Amino acid sequence: MSTAPHLTIYDTTLRDGAQGEGVHFSLSDKLRLAERLASYGLHYVEGGWPGSNDKDRDFFAEAKKLRWTSCKLAAFGSTRRPNTETSNDSQVRLLLEAETPVVTIFGKSWLLHVEKVLRTTPTENLRMISDTVALLKKEGREAIYDAEHFFDGYSADSDYALRTLEAAAEAGADYLVLCETNGGRLPSEISTIVRAVQTRFPKLKLGIHTHNDCGLGVANAVAAVQEGALQVQGTINGYGERTGNCNLTTLLPLLELKLGKKVLPQGNLRQLSELSAFVDELANLHHDPRAPFVGRTAFAHKGGMHVNAVNKLAASFEHIEPASVGNSQRILVGELSGGANVMMKARELGVTVDEKSAQTRAILARIKKLEKDGYEFEAADASFELLVRRSLEKIPAPFQIESYEVKVVRSRPTARETSHAKIAVRIGKKVQKTSARGDGPVNALDAALRKALLPSFPSLRRMKLIDYKVRIVSSRGGTAARIRVLVESSDGAREWGTVGVSTNILEASALALTDSLSYFLLPRTT
DSSP: OOOOOOOEEEEOTTTTGGGSTTOOOOHHHHHHHHHHHHHHTOSEEEEEOTTTOHHHHHHHHHHTTSOOTTOEEEEEEEOOOTTSOGGGOHHHHHHHHTOOSEEEEEEEOOHHHHHHTSOOOHHHHHHHHHHHHHHHHHTTOEEEEEEETHHHHHHHOHHHHHHHHHHHHHTTOSEEEEEETTOOOOHHHHHHHHHHHHHHSTTSEEEEEEBOTTSOHHHHHHHHHHTTOOEEEEBGGGOOSTTOBOBHHHHHHIIIIISOOOOSOTTGGGGHHHHHHHHHHHHTOOOOTTOTTTSTTTTEEOSHHHHHHHHHOGGGSOSSOGGGGTOOOEEOOSTTOOHHHHHHHHHHTTOOOOTTSHHHHHHHHHHHHHHHTTOOOTTOHHHHHHHHHHHHHOOOOSOEEEEEEEEEEEETTTTEEEEEEEEEEEETTEEEEEEEEESSHHHHHHHHHHHHHTTTOGGGGGOEEEEEEEEESOOTTGGGOOEEEEEEEEOSSOEEEEEEEESSHHHHHHHHHHHHHHHHTOOOOO
16 A cells, blocks of 8 residues: 655755854864754754865765664755766765765756856757756655745746656656745745646655745745655754755644644654754854744743733633743733743742732832843843742841952053952941952952852852843943843853943943852752
């Protein structure tokens, strides 16, 4: 009994994704990522273009040592050059020498490219497609034909664009992939043209390759799938040329959760957020917090009415369960918040409060006043917890800065700079006075503060500052503008953020540092 062909996912992060600005993978990075994508359950991983650079050739040599399980490795290249014997084309020869089970080649579908870019004849272009696919099949490779600029070519001359597909099909191509290379088409156009191609080639497997220049890369891929496309090409996190490619971290949940198409091994969709973060980390890029499904804010709720509803029924403002893609619900607190925000955010931190109590209203009023002054607690959970626990549990501050002085001396001829801080800190009934030098005024202040505290709190040796961010909250005051400082700290086992705001950067820093140290010293039952 025969079964219908299933939808396959073709990842091109290592090649098309690496063409994006700011995206760079070393050979080691490429091998690690390829192995991770294969273990995740993607059907195809495109390793690179062996005809373009030494690193990609080295990759294919090393990739033979990896475990590919059911995933297929593909090498990418182009059709033979005009007026050249296919077997003599060096680029095609390197494709074969990569010894991959799959070879993907692209060819021209748009006469503008045939005549103005390749500078050859329409007939020769058809032979280039046919000859190259035929050689790949003769060598026993699965041949995927990427019809570059297909949608533009079809709109300009549909008969010729279809003839290019026919040339690949008659030579034995396993997939005909329609490429929306310039990213300028609408989903309705994609649907219409894919339907026409499907009618022309009813027995062949079609694929779709889209770009995101209009923000429609995923939408266009979905439109093609709904018309019967059986392969989608894309990249993790949407990396790619210009504004990027079809984003697989958005597409995969749409296919599985919205269209009911099972393309991944059971349970693997729950690893999607982790995979997305892994790829960003490997590429040394900041993770997009607003990415659908996998972004930090994808299931974050801030508006008071929204949070009130989510507390009663998560589905009221969440279209899927966050855990289904490896993400989680987050409650934010700010000027648009209500009592439910405080209650649910406190619950996340292990603190119990009543949504409608006078204490909760007081905490909310305090938060709104602080936000008006320039504070924000979305990345400063520790400052929020201190505010709540001090309000509810009347926890005394472990220490208090009574005064500080910071001096910066810079020698212009030598460009040498020294920073020195003096500080007086009250710990109980005792005032500890110390001084310290540092790499810059904030570091000197931090060093002096720690020096004063360590005799009373030796556990602070485990704690360190790991990030420091400064933002001008309002520039209307010129040099007197309010400044927000966000400090991230760690004790090796956990990380936390604190915030301070002032018209003086040192005072804002002192407030954030004080909160960070105080949070670490909070009494805990676990």
